Amino acid sequence: MRTLRTALVALAVAFPAAAAPKLQAWVTTGDKSQLMAAHPSSGPVSAEAVKGLPLISVDAQERHQTIVGFGAAITDASAWLIQNRMSPAQRDQLLRELFGRANGGLGFSFTRVTIGASDFSLDHYSLDETPEGAPDPTLEHFSLTRPEQFVFPTVRAALKINPNLKVMHSPWSAPAWMKTTGSLVKGELKPEAYPVYADFFARYIKGAEKIGVPVDYLSIQNEPDFEPDNYPGMRWRPEGRARFFGENLAPVFKREKITTKVLDWDHNWDKPEQPMTVLADPKANAFLAGVAWHCYMGDVSAQEPVRAAHPDKEMFLTECSGGEFAPKFDDSFSWMMENLIIGSTRGGSRGVLMWNLALDEKYGPHKGGCGDCRPVVTIDSQTGAVTRTQEYYAFGHASRFVKPGAVRIGSPAKLGDLRTVAFKNPDGGRVLIVLNVGQQPTAFAIGDAGERFKASLPARSAATFQW
Structure with a gap:
């Protein structure tokens, strides 16, 4: 008996009882x-x-689903402010707070950048500008000079802090010479431009990755059911998107050995029939990784039937913005928590993104579009001082604690x-x-x-x- 008791004591020392969990x-x-x-x-x-x-x-x-992460878009406006209106010490401190986890950092692990200009750019431009809008079928004028000014350096700085950061890329418009309007504003992609636009995306992805900016996810058009009248945009109907995915982009990706995951829709909850139409096309379905959603119209519940119909596809909430159209902290904070952090992830989202990571005290800079959109942080354009908004705290409740690779249970x-x-x-x-x-x-x-x-x-x- 003594020998047995001695052995049990030894086992208890070698394998102590697990400590009670602490909440x-x-x-x-x-x-x-x-x-x-x-x-x-x-x-x-x-x-x-x-x-x-x-x-x-x-x-x-x-x-x-397994979680990719939470974060916000590094728009032209956000990157310009971070690079030009903050001292190097302020910039480093802010990026560590947003993308790092040390000292209570938010640990953002998902972001989005624009391919060319959006409304939150200082001017309207594309990555293939030609003299007098002439066609450029060989993409001779393609250039990454503009994103290399402010956006890509900011992404690379964030990646140094968080090497697990996943980056999504979205255009607001094809280059003007590819469109029916001959302008970045309004219009549709000309059918004859489909092949060269597929080559454009391949050129962009390989060029960005060569200079240290990964293209983990791509959507081919931001808000394809909307033609804004004062900033870049382009209508692209679901049948056309399906054809482009299956007949143009898929073969180019295969030829160029590109593994970027491609998402359809990148628009509101109010028209789930659009991504469903695209996914009903066999070639598009075989190529697409999933569906991206925005929050501005409709209800988060729209994600569920699409997810149920296509359980093999990934879901993401890729844009939502607070603003002075919803100024009260308690109302907008509660709405974001209920619909974005809780509702969207319960609806299958692997990642959730706010729109602008940073704007100035006048909700800019911007050229067209939203004049009172609220960012995650406001940067004083004179001093570089940072103010944290309700978006900061709503997303912090998820990003700081839910690590990439976590599973929703x-x-x-x-x-x-x-x-x-x-x-x-x-x-x-x-x-x-x-x-x-x-x-x-x-x-x-x-x-x-x-x-x-x-x-x-x-x-x-x-x-x-x-x-």
């Missing part, structure tokens, strides 16, 4: 009294201690006034994001594999819980 919480309230404020950690409690409370049950056995979509989404990080740690949309504080329990934690949230607030 950590970071809270943002609608009244801004707490902004990603850390709360003291707490241990598990008995089932009796949470009896009668709503239970958020987290199920790590229920596995959904089971949790209830709604529980009274609570909205939730849960993830399992690559190291096995759990992340639960909870939003209280109600006007009253709410106490609740969190359950995971037999453990119970007690938690609460003030009215109109969100928290990230980690254990």
